[in-house]
Amino acid sequence: MAPRESFETVAGCRTHVWRAGDGASLLYLHGSNGASVWLPFMQTLSERFDVIVPEHPGYGLSDTPDWLDTVGDMAYFYLDFIDHFGLDRVHLVGGSLGGWIAAEMAVRDCSHVASLTLVGSAGIHMKGVRKGDMFMWSPEETARNLFHDQALAQKTLAVPMDEAAMLTMIKNRETTAKLAWQPRFYNPDLHKWLHRISVPTLLLWGAEDRLIPAAYGPAFKELIPGARLMTIEKCGHLPQVEKPDVFISTLVGFTEETAR
Amino acid sequence: MKFYFMHLMPYADLDLDYDKKYNSAWVTLPNSYYDPEKGHKLYNRYLDELELADRLGFDGVCVNEHHQNAYGLMPIPAVTAGALARRTKQAKIAVLGRALPLLNNPLVVAEEYAMLDNITGGRLIAGFVRGIGAEYHAWGANPANSHERFHEAHDLIVQAWTQPGPSVYEGKHYHFDYVNTWPRTYQQPHPPIWIPSQGSLETIEFAAAAHHRYTYLQTFSPITALARYMAMYKEVAERNGYTATEEQVGWSVPLYVAETDEIARREAEPHIDAFLNKFLRMPREMLLPPGYTSVRSMMGVMKAKSDIGGRQTIDDVAAKGMFIYGSPATVREKLEEYHKSIGFGHLLMLLQFGTLPAELTRKNIETFAAEVMPFFREARAREPARAVAR
Numbered sequence: 001m002a003p004r005e006s007f008e009t010v011a012g013c014r015t016h017v018w019r020a021g022d023g024a025s026l027l028y029l030h031g032s033n034g035a036s037v038w039l040p041f042m043q044t045l046s047e048r049f050d051v052i053v054p055e056h057p058g059y060g061l062s063d064t065p066d067w068l069d070t071v072g073d074m075a076y077f078y079l080d081f082i083d084h085f086g087l088d089r090v091h092l093v094g095g096s097l098g099g100w101i102a103a104e105m106a107v108r109d110c111s112h113v114a115s116l117t118l119v120g121s122a123g124i125h126m127k128g129v130r131k132g133d134m135f136m137w138s139p140e141e142t143a144r145n146l147f148h149d150q151a152l153a154q155k156t157l158a159v160p161m162d163e164a165a166m167l168t169m170i171k172n173r174e175t176t177a178k179l180a181w182q183p184r185f186y187n188p189d190l191h192k193w194l195h196r197i198s199v200p201t202l203l204l205w206g207a208e209d210r211l212i213p214a215a216y217g218p219a220f221k222e223l224i225p226g227a228r229l230m231t232i233e234k235c236g237h238l239p240q241v242e243k244p245d246v247f248i249s250t251l252v253g254f255t256e257e258t259a260r
Numbered sequence: 261m262k263f264y265f266m267h268l269m270p271y272a273d274l275d276l277d278y279d280k281k282y283n284s285a286w287v288t289l290p291n292s293y294y295d296p297e298k299g300h301k302l303y304n305r306y307l308d309e310l311e312l313a314d315r316l317g318f319d320g321v322c323v324n325e326h327h328q329n330a331y332g333l334m335p336i337p338a339v340t341a342g343a344l345a346r347r348t349k350q351a352k353i354a355v356l357g358r359a360l361p362l363l364n365n366p367l368v369v370a371e372e373y374a375m376l377d378n379i380t381g382g383r384l385i386a387g388f389v390r391g392i393g394a395e396y397h398a399w400g401a402n403p404a405n406s407h408e409r410f411h412e413a414h415d416l417i418v419q420a421w422t423q424p425g426p427s428v429y430e431g432k433h434y435h436f437d438y439v440n441t442w443p444r445t446y447q448q449p450h451p452p453i454w455i456p457s458q459g460s461l462e463t464i465e466f467a468a469a470a471h472h473r474y475t476y477l478q479t480f481s482p483i484t485a486l487a488r489y490m491a492m493y494k495e496v497a498e499r500n501g502y503t504a505t506e507e508q509v510g511w512s513v514p515l516y517v518a519e520t521d522e523i524a525r526r527e528a529e530p531h532i533d534a535f536l537n538k539f540l541r542m543p544r545e546m547l548l549p550p551g552y553t554s555v556r557s558m559m560g561v562m563k564a565k566s567d568i569g570g571r572q573t574i575d576d577v578a579a580k581g582m583f584i585y586g587s588p589a590t591v592r593e594k595l596e597e598y599h600k601s602i603g604f605g606h607l608l609m610l611l612q613f614g615t616l617p618a619e620l621t622r623k624n625i626e627t628f629a630a631e632v633m634p635f636f637r638e639a640r641a642r643e644p645a646r647a648v649a650r
Contacts, residue, residue, distance in 0.1 A: 176550065
């Protein structure tokens with residue numbers, strides 16, 4: 001079933017939302033590349049969940065509100081978003097920048113969240129463990145560095161970019177810079193408050209992640225009470241794209257367990 | 261037309277084969293390529309060159325600001341300007357820096373410019389820029405806030421110079437309860453403000469605003485772009501209810517003059533080549549970080565694709581009017597033609613570029629002063645000041 005598309009105004013921001021499926025609500029927060037395309041893993045998840053994939057304020061077809069300056073703003077926006085949709089017991093899943101947003105939401109308010117899944121998540125910094133500098137990477141380097149399987153990188157690069165896609169990319173990169181340029185992809189205060197996360201938490205990482213190295217997995221695990229970590233072998237920064245089967249089965253297993 | 265010698269102070273001793281290992285002379289080129297012994301000599305040679313221009317009657321000397329690169333060794337331009345302040349006697353000193361958005365406290369610029377203005381008795385020209393994209397990588401400054409921070413920093417500095425202190429500044433990025441700069445500027449209400457730019461409507465609208473009327477400087481651009489932006493300034497000024505004078509627009513360009521066209525070409529070629537293909541070299545991601553330019557201009561760059569970083573020859577840049585070379589007669593003719601058709605009041609010349617050595621730089625400065633400058637000086641004495649040509 002194709003996803004339904006709508007525009008919802010939340011906190012004054014006209015927001016583009018994809019939604020498909022029935023079941024428990026699953027809110028997926030995308031990474032810095034945006035969510036202008038409904039991806040196969042979203043489709044598969046929609047066979048079990050009520051999958052909601054918004055494009056963040058400042059990304060894709062969503063507006064760029066004047067109030068948007070930090071990931072903290074983004075976190076409060078999504079808490080409003082949950083209220084707006086009347087969601088409860090929502091499974092919150094965030095990849096990369098989206099993971100950071102989800103973590104910032106969860107330290108503020110977990111009352112409507114059933115579980116938290118962070119995939120190759122940004123948000124904290126470990127001294128001496130450098131993240132990849134995606135702002136310095138060329139499009140070719142970006143594709144090569146995001147995937148472990150270079151055939152997938154080639155496939156991504158082979159997709160021609162039309163003008164609309166170019167505009168989206170420029171817009172998304174600008175918002176990402178605004179949120180994450182300095183300090184680079186983290187909030188120096190977040191690590192102090194991750195203990196506030198009171199819902200079951202799953203950390204998923206590609207063992208070969210070259211943007212946010214897999215060493216960040218154990219660091220998050222140490223800071224979030226009871227969090228479990230799964231590192232996926234032969235996988236880069238995007239397990240949901242590179243290893244969709246493992247990603248989905250792990251996520252489904254985890255949410256089923258938390259529902260019990 | 262007024263004449264200025266603008267220096268970049270490149271690390272001319274750079275091993276030009278660096279590009280076999282590194283993709284840029286900026287940000288990521290290891291500073292082990294820099295030899296302090298050679299650097300010491302270069303700094304002093306370059307300062308001598310600027311001082312020579314002062315003695316030969318140039319209207320001004322210009323220093324600039326770039327960070328973490330071999331292209332220009334003036335990360336802190338106030339140091340260079342300070343060294344020149346006492347050794348030069350008549351030339352204006354234009355600091356074309358300062359990259360305002362990089363600063364956590366822009367009041368430092370209000371202070372250093374005020375000091376220079378006092379020491380020189382009002383010979384300072386105060387440049388305000390955003391810096392090029394590479395600066396945002398080098399300093400970790402956020403390119404997506406660059407415009408906002410530029411405008412706030414500008415407002416704050418002008419407030420420091422023009423409002424009796426202590427005053428309060430309340431911005432989004434900067435907030436100060438005590439804006440009370442000592443010393444006050446020597447020139448009142450403040451030193452002339454110049455805005456160097458690669459060209460954008462937003463920058464021109466800012467510079468040409470009726471309450472600003474700042475001098476807009478077009479830097480290293482094709483002559484067609486120069487003409488377009490100069491005309492744009494004039495139009496914006498008219499829309500704002502006044503007529504722009506030549507004093508409000510300037511052009512910065514590398515220039516080499518020698519005995520004949522042939523000699524000029526032969527002597528300049530390897531050095532302009534190094535300037536274009538070694539010192540300026542950087543990937544697009546370094547030059548244009550996200551948010552640094554508008555979405556529209558970024559679109560243009562993405563579509564043009566190959567232009568940045570492509571190899572350029574002396575003939576490419578000469579054909580576009582981005583480099584002027586030739587005999588004194590040729591240089592006079594070109595400048596006169598451009599001046600007549602475009603009408604700019606300030607000509608900033610890079611009389612040293614890339615690897616151009618001391619003896620050729622000296623000859624260039626002296627030949628220009630002896631054989632090109634007087635021609636325009638005499639013409640200027642005969643003509644009243646003109647408005648910018650349409």
